[in-house]
Amino acid sequence: MIITLARKSLRAHLGRSIFIGLSILAGVAFVAGSFILADSLRGTFNDLIDGLTGDTDLQVRSSLEIDALDAVRDPLPRELVDEVAAVPGVALAEGSYGRYAQMLDPDGDPVVTQGAPTLGVSWSPDSGLSGVNLKEGRAPQSVEEVAIDKATADRVGFEVGDPIDVILSDGQQRFTIVGLVGLGESDGFVGATTVVWDPVSAAALLDDDNTVDTVDMKVEPGADIEAVRAAVADVLPARTEVVTGQELGDELKDQVGEIVSIFGTGLLIFALITAFVAAFVINNVYGITISQRLRELALLRAIGASAPQVRRLVLMEALIVSVIATTLGIFGGFGVAQALIGVFNASGGGFPEAPMVFKPMTAVVSAIVGIGVTVFSVLLPAWRASRIPPVAAMRPESGFQALGKRQHLLRGAVLTVLGVGIFIFGILVRPGSGPQWGAITGVGALMTIFGVTSLSGTFARPVARAIGAPLQAVLGTAGKFARDNAGRSPRRTARTASALMIGVAMITAATVFTASLRDTFTRILEEGTAFDYIVLDDQSFQPLTPEVAARLDALPELSAVSPFRNIRAVVGDDNATFTAVDPVDFPQLANLDVTEGGFGDLEGTGGVMIFRDAAEDRSLGVGDALDVTWQNGVASSLEVVGLFDDNSLGASWFVSIETLESVSTQNPTDQFVVAKRADGVEPATAKAAMDAALTDFPQATIQTNSEFIDVQEGQINTLLTLVTALLTVAILFSFVGIAITLALSVFERTREIGLLRAIGMSRRKLRRSVRAEAVIVALFGVVVGIAVGMVFGITLSYAVPNTVIDGITFPWFNLIAVVVVAVVAAVIAALYPAFKASRMNVLEAIATE
Amino acid sequence: MSSTAPVPPPPSALVAAAGAIDARKMYGIGDAAVHALDGVTVSFEPGRFTAIMGPSGSGKSTLLHCLAGLDSLTEGAVFIGETYLAQLNDKQLTELRRKQVGFVFQAYNLIPTLTAEENITLPMMLGGEDGDRSWIDRVVETVGLKSRLKHRPSELSGGQQQRVAVARALASRPTIIFADEPTGNLDSGSGGEVLRFMRNAVDEFGQTIVMVTHDPYAAAYADRVVFLADGKIVYDMSGPTADSIIDRMKQIGH
Ligand SMILES: Nc1ncnc2c1ncn2[C@@H]1O[C@H](COP(=O)(O)OP(=O)(O)O)[C@@H](O)[C@H]1O
Numbered sequence A: 001m002i003i004t005l006a007r008k009s010l011r012a013h014l015g016r017s018i019f020i021g022l023s024i025l026a027g028v029a030f031v032a033g034s035f036i037l038a039d040s041l042r043g044t045f046n047d048l049i050d051g052l053t054g055d056t057d058l059q060v061r062s063s064l065e066i067d068a069l070d071a072v073r074d075p076l077p078r079e080l081v082d083e084v085a086a087v088p089g090v091a092l093a094e095g096s097y098g099r100y101a102q103m104l105d106p107d108g109d110p111v112v113t114q115g116a117p118t119l120g121v122s123w124s125p126d127s128g129l130s131g132v133n134l135k136e137g138r139a140p141q142s143v144e145e146v147a148i149d150k151a152t153a154d155r156v157g158f159e160v161g162d163p164i165d166v167i168l169s170d171g172q173q174r175f176t177i178v179g180l181v182g183l184g185e186s187d188g189f190v191g192a193t194t195v196v197w198d199p200v201s202a203a204a205l206l207d208d209d210n211t212v213d214t215v216d217m218k219v220e221p222g223a224d225i226e227a228v229r230a231a232v233a234d235v236l237p238a239r240t241e242v243v244t245g246q247e248l249g250d251e252l253k254d255q256v257g258e259i260v261s262i263f264g265t266g267l268l269i270f271a272l273i274t275a276f277v278a279a280f281v282i283n284n285v286y287g288i289t290i291s292q293r294l295r296e297l298a299l300l301r302a303i304g305a306s307a308p309q310v311r312r313l314v315l316m317e318a319l320i321v322s323v324i325a326t327t328l329g330i331f332g333g334f335g336v337a338q339a340l341i342g343v344f345n346a347s348g349g350g351f352p353e354a355p356m357v358f359k360p361m362t363a364v365v366s367a368i369v370g371i372g373v374t375v376f377s378v379l380l381p382a383w384r385a386s387r388i389p390p391v392a393a394m395r396p397e398s399g400f401q402a403l404g405k406r407q408h409l410l411r412g413a414v415l416t417v418l419g420v421g422i423f424i425f426g427i428l429v430r431p432g433s434g435p436q437w438g439a440i441t442g443v444g445a446l447m448t449i450f451g452v453t454s455l456s457g458t459f460a461r462p463v464a465r466a467i468g469a470p471l472q473a474v475l476g477t478a479g480k481f482a483r484d485n486a487g488r489s490p491r492r493t494a495r496t497a498s499a500l501m502i503g504v505a506m507i508t509a510a511t512v513f514t515a516s517l518r519d520t521f522t523r524i525l526e527e528g529t530a531f532d533y534i535v536l537d538d539q540s541f542q543p544l545t546p547e548v549a550a551r552l553d554a555l556p557e558l559s560a561v562s563p564f565r566n567i568r569a570v571v572g573d574d575n576a577t578f579t580a581v582d583p584v585d586f587p588q589l590a591n592l593d594v595t596e597g598g599f600g601d602l603e604g605t606g607g608v609m610i611f612r613d614a615a616e617d618r619s620l621g622v623g624d625a626l627d628v629t630w631q632n633g634v635a636s637s638l639e640v641v642g643l644f645d646d647n648s649l650g651a652s653w654f655v656s657i658e659t660l661e662s663v664s665t666q667n668p669t670d671q672f673v674v675a676k677r678a679d680g681v682e683p684a685t686a687k688a689a690m691d692a693a694l695t696d697f698p699q700a701t702i703q704t705n706s707e708f709i710d711v712q713e714g715q716i717n718t719l720l721t722l723v724t725a726l727l728t729v730a731i732l733f734s735f736v737g738i739a740i741t742l743a744l745s746v747f748e749r750t751r752e753i754g755l756l757r758a759i760g761m762s763r764r765k766l767r768r769s770v771r772a773e774a775v776i777v778a779l780f781g782v783v784v785g786i787a788v789g790m791v792f793g794i795t796l797s798y799a800v801p802n803t804v805i806d807g808i809t810f811p812w813f814n815l816i817a818v819v820v821v822a823v824v825a826a827v828i829a830a831l832y833p834a835f836k837a838s839r840m841n842v843l844e845a846i847a848t849e
Numbered sequence B: 001m002s003s004t005a006p007v008p009p010p011p012s013a014l015v016a017a018a019g020a021i022d023a024r025k026m027y028g029i030g031d032a033a034v035h036a037l038d039g040v041t042v043s044f045e046p047g048r049f050t051a052i053m054g055p056s057g058s059g060k061s062t063l064l065h066c067l068a069g070l071d072s073l074t075e076g077a078v079f080i081g082e083t084y085l086a087q088l089n090d091k092q093l094t095e096l097r098r099k100q101v102g103f104v105f106q107a108y109n110l111i112p113t114l115t116a117e118e119n120i121t122l123p124m125m126l127g128g129e130d131g132d133r134s135w136i137d138r139v140v141e142t143v144g145l146k147s148r149l150k151h152r153p154s155e156l157s158g159g160q161q162q163r164v165a166v167a168r169a170l171a172s173r174p175t176i177i178f179a180d181e182p183t184g185n186l187d188s189g190s191g192g193e194v195l196r197f198m199r200n201a202v203d204e205f206g207q208t209i210v211m212v213t214h215d216p217y218a219a220a221y222a223d224r225v226v227f228l229a230d231g232k233i234v235y236d237m238s239g240p241t242a243d244s245i246i247d248r249m250k251q252i253g254h
């Protein structure tokens, strides 16, 4: 019976059910979509990796001491290929390369990737040792010929037979495209641009010091792989290892899985915020409809429904809606995943055509989010519904009394105080930082938000009236009615605005923090940098060949030039990135607040300059020895030659280029190169000289110091805009709640509206009044949200060290944008309620009791 | 149970289907206190149709709500059948309302999303019972709405809605039916249909009905009229006619 009642009630209020369903659906679709996307990508990448490593039985490579994605293996001496080939049981051994090769498009501009590598590789089609598959044309056979990946060819417009210019580490060369290739089934190399040579040409072009990156092997048919592996291991030099194709594949899958997980988690956070806002909308709408349906529920009680039956009725309605919406939302998740892949591919992500992978886990999480969140949000309204006394069927006033009995003020105050306490405790005290303290901070923030939401009913009347005052001044009577109505039931105004309030609080906290971060960062960067120019690949974000620094170094127009060249190492138990620079020129290029010693003391090998905090953590002082194990396993004892206070260039450990070269044979690449103009040289002259020196390297962009800082600032601004935009989309759902509540208010005021119309209020004025009411409610949410968010944002900003944030910036532009969006959305949300109010039949309206 | 009330005799269903003993109900406190019921003792014989009349604010609805277990007394006692309501918990009260009491209100009697038929059987369905089918058929027959059973309340006229409400009250064969101004919103024609239907239920099925009304012509359908003023019973009339009721109302000063 309860189910029948629930079903019928849902059908009778179809519009409302659909609205609620839609907000659940959207939340679930995003959650399911982020899972499906992550699983699908993982699945596709795993297939690709299997294709890539499936034919390789064993691989020899340099060992790596660091488990970090950006650590690079040293190359191997080329003689090793023959030595390994001679091991009994090895059928085939092939040296292979994966090195720098940047394609240029027919206009001479670099073919950019979105941060994926620009690869040059070797391929012998006969051995089948790499996963490369020919899609069109033939395999390259001479030093004039290349094959390129079909995905890039399609994107840029290359065809078989076309000439192509490729930048290698020592300059540009022209080749002819004879074939198009892909990895396994796919046309691309997962976003990387790839140029393919035959093994002999690859060795000639990519290698100038007799090395290979790996040696790939096939064993004799029937041979025991483990036995062959042991035999190979016996002939290997130190810091070299042999792994099976299986291990290699698993390792790659782990790495790819890690990247996909980070990406998936980012999406999931956004998805959960959407679901959270949806939960608030649902809670509101049910809370308000319970008041609206008071008479009906009281009647049920009067004719013999028990309190649990009424509770079940409300829960059942929510359950039905949420089950349907969740199911549809999961299907929507496929769409979301597809759309996201489309978006990434449109911006050059190069994701393979991924068959959608749907795991049971996705269904479970979606159901928990969709059904769980809904049912949880209606628990309280359902409980309140069951407390409606039967007598309210005839005396609704007594019903409203029962509904209003809860101690909002007390509960809200307790929650707020506790929440702020826990938030501050989690963020400032942080006894031994770790994720659990982040979680505590989050719980505190949530509690505060709930607390303020409960409390906001108590100050909604004065605040809403204050917000409404200018509207009244502009709109006259219509504004006055809107203002009175918004202030009339302050609890409802507060409830309606609460979802919006939470969203705005999150936006404000995030943007205050980010903007403060940006301003501190740019200021420190301005103080810390003394170079006039910085050269970097700002398109594909690939490192530069050392040739760039070398050619700049030769220019008389520049007085100082230094590359930034990174190497990973283990210090104690921590992974660290060491930056190698030119010790002689570096002091002219940066002001890193050196407090002891100096960068000049890095000259030669074995010295290290350390950021003060890193040194203090390890109780290191000038003259102390520092034991380091580099990524390739080589161990060094360095001497601390100085300390500095400013790590704004992102570097805490400096060594000389000479030191780096003495410990590692990795192919040198530079993150960027900085340079200073010589005294008396005109900027234009220096720029022209640099341009001329770098014509072979069109991917290397020259930025002036201020351009560089602008770009850095721009990147944080982009992040700021992105966060604001994403969260704004999430809070748009709260306007669904505003629309529903307003429609209900209009319905409840039928009689009053009829009266107003009867005594001569025009439809237009009436509509305007409803719209103004929506704007007041929305602005109330925005104002309280900004206030709460600022508290969070400021606290967060103070909690991080001064080297990260040392002053508060309010992102006025973003916040004003949020206000404008809120007002527009409120007017749109009011369209339907306003229409309904203005269409009301005057006579019928007055007759309604 | 109040300490000032005399220890009541065990109620007997033979003498009274329901009743109140020195019932008092106060709203508010101090100067603002209103004595909605100021010591009402009354009993309603089984199988009879009783009307309660009185000026607006005299406590008619309050008495009805308290008798029906919808609201509680400040002092005194009410009983239905052999049960004192003050002794019941919420669960037992719910069951009592479902099985022993029928209701007809002035308006908002029906669940708008259910059909007329579903509304009639709702109390039994809520109790998880099917009800006595042949009895329900008979009630539906008498109410004269067979063709409109599948309609929603919004598709029925006011008089039809009220008859459906009476049919719902009858369907579970309650000990007593309470009706609070059931014809208050109707024109005299539809009101007459509803009243005839209630009269019929008393005569034909032996149903006990207590009805609050303003209208002397409606009260004339009853076997007995109890007059209330300022929360007290001021007159008890048997075999009323419209004229005798109007005379009495003039005397009370209505
Ligand atoms: N919930 C309430 N709160 C305060 N006073 C009430 C309430 N309900 C009824 N009253 C008062 O009790 C008195 C009796 O009311 P009621 O029983 O509704 O009278 P009637 O039905 O005879 O018009 C009236 O003075 C009324 O104002």
Ligand SMILES: [Mg+2]
Residues within 6 Å of the ligand: B060, B061, B062
């Ligand atoms: Mg009344």
